[in-house]
Amino acid sequence: MKVVGISASHRLDGSTSYLVKRALDACSDAGLETEFITLADKKIGFCTNCDYCRRNDGCSIQDDVSSILDSMKNADAIIIGSPTYFGGITGRLRALFDRTLPLRRNGMQLSGKIGCAISVGGSRNGGQEFTISDIHRFMLIHEMMVVGDKGTAHFGGICVARGKGDVENDAEGLKTVDNLAARISELLR
Numbered sequence: 001m002k003v004v005g006i007s008a009s010h011r012l013d014g015s016t017s018y019l020v021k022r023a024l025d026a027c028s029d030a031g032l033e034t035e036f037i038t039l040a041d042k043k044i045g046f047c048t049n050c051d052y053c054r055r056n057d058g059c060s061i062q063d064d065v066s067s068i069l070d071s072m073k074n075a076d077a078i079i080i081g082s083p084t085y086f087g088g089i090t091g092r093l094r095a096l097f098d099r100t101l102p103l104r105r106n107g108m109q110l111s112g113k114i115g116c117a118i119s120v121g122g123s124r125n126g127g128q129e130f131t132i133s134d135i136h137r138f139m140l141i142h143e144m145m146v147v148g149d150k151g152t153a154h155f156g157g158i159c160v161a162r163g164k165g166d167v168e169n170d171a172e173g174l175k176t177v178d179n180l181a182a183r184i185s186e187l188l189r
Contacts (some may be wrong), residue, residue, distance in 0.1 A: 001060035001188040004075035006068070008082040008093035012040045015120045015167040019157055019177050021079040023118065027077075030186055035071055042068070044095045053102035065099045071104065077114035077184050078144070081157070084131045090149035097138045108143055110111040114187055115146050116137035116180050118157035120167055128158045147187065149179040156180055 005024045009071035017038055042064040052060035058069040059065060072078055082089040089097075103109040117135035119128035132155045139146050148154045152172075157180045159173030160166070167173065 002035065002074060003026050003027045003077045003079065003184060003188070004035045004037065004071050005079040006096075007038045008039070008080065008096070009032065009038070009092045010090065010092060012084070014164070015039075015159065015161040016081045016083050016118070017088075017168055019118050019120060019159055020079055022174070023116075023157065023177050023181040025077050026178060027185055030181075030185035030189075032185060035075075035086065037068060037071060037095060039090075039092045040174070042092075044092060046095055047098035053105050057106045059061075059099060061099070065096065067095065069100065069103055072100070073109050075113060076188055077116065077181070078139075079116045079118060079184070080135050080138075081118035081120075082131050082135065083124055084119055084127040087127035087130045089131055089134045093135075100142065101105045104142055110139075111143035113142075113144050114146075114172060114184060115142075115144035116156055116184060118159075118177060118180065120159040120161050121169060122160070122162050124160050126160065129155055130155050132158070142159065147180075147183055148164075149176045149181045152176045152179050
C-alpha cells in the first residue's frame with residue numbers, strides 16, 4: 001500500500017514539508033510505501049478550461065502536473081499539506097486542484113482513496129481549519145474517503161509556526177500529525 005504526501009508550500013524545506021514528511025515517516029515505519037512531493041519546485045500552469053480532458057485522457061498543458069497526477073492515481077492514500085495563506089490554501093495548491101479535473105472526468109480515478117490534510121499557520125487559531133476544509137472539499141469532490149486524526153484535532157494535522165524550526169516545538173500540533181499518520185496506517189492494514 002502506498003501513501004503519497006504533497007507539500008503545497010512555496011518553501012522547499014519549510015514547516016509544511018517537515019510535517020508531511022513526519023507523517024510519511026510514520027507511515028513508512030508502519031510498513032507502508034511512501035512518496036513525498038513538494039510543489040515548491042514544480043511548474044504548475046493554470047487550468048484554461050480548454051476541455052481537452054473532456055475528450056482525452058490527460059491535460060493539454062505540458063508541465064510538472066502530469067507526473068503529480070500519476071503519483072496521485074497510484075496512491076492508496078494521499079496526504080496534502082498546505083500553509084495557511086489568508087485563511088486558506090496556497091495559490092499553488094489551488095492551481096493543482098484545478099488541474100486534477102482529468103482524474104475526475106476520466107473515471108473518477110481518486111474515488112475510494114484515503115485523503116488526509118495537514119495545515120500550519122502563524123497562530124493557534126490562524127485559519128488552519130479553513131485551509132483543511134479547502135483540502136477536504138477537494139477530496140470529497142473526487143469521492144475520496146476523508147479521514148481526520150482521530151482524537152485530537154479531528155480535522156487533521158494542525159500546527160503553529162512563525163519561523164523556521166518553530167513547528168518542531170509545537171507538541172500539541174505534532175500529536176495531531178502523528179495521530180493522522182497512525183489513522184492512515186490503521187486503515188491501510
